[in-house]
Amino acid sequence: MQTPSCKYCEAQWSYGETFKNIFKPRMICSHCGEENYYQSNSKNSWITLFGIPIVLIVALLLDLSTSLIILISIILVIVHIALFPYRTQLKKKEKK
Numbered sequence: 401m402q403t404p405s406c407k408y409c410e411a412q413w414s415y416g417e418t419f420k421n422i423f424k425p426r427m428i429c430s431h432c433g434e435e436n437y438y439q440s441n442s443k444n445s446w447i448t449l450f451g452i453p454i455v456l457i458v459a460l461l462l463d464l465s466t467s468l469i470i471l472i473s474i475i476l477v478i479v480h481i482a483l484f485p486y487r488t489q490l491k492k493k494e495k496k
């Protein structure tokens with residue numbers, strides 16, 4: 401797993417830098433100032449979220465308490481968000 405690198409200057413973005421940019425439509429490279437865009441490519445990018453229904457089913461089978469189920473779901477969501485920078489790929493601004 402790797403953090404993305406700028407499509408213009410090839411500088412690798414740090415985890416924090418990527419994370420700050422993730423929630424913006426335009427991701428400005430702090431090295432060269434160019435605009436990069438989020439490229440969604442990986443098929444398994446939502447795999448942690450797909451894990452939630454599986455956890456729920458297992459929890460029901462094991463008869464776990466509701467609060468424990470909620471806790472596990474929250475942890476999965478946090479893990480999902482925390483791993484976002486590693487799944488992010490950048491692409492150049494599309495020319496029109």
Ligand SMILES: [Zn+2]
Nearest residue numbers: 406409429432
């Ligand atoms: Zn750059």
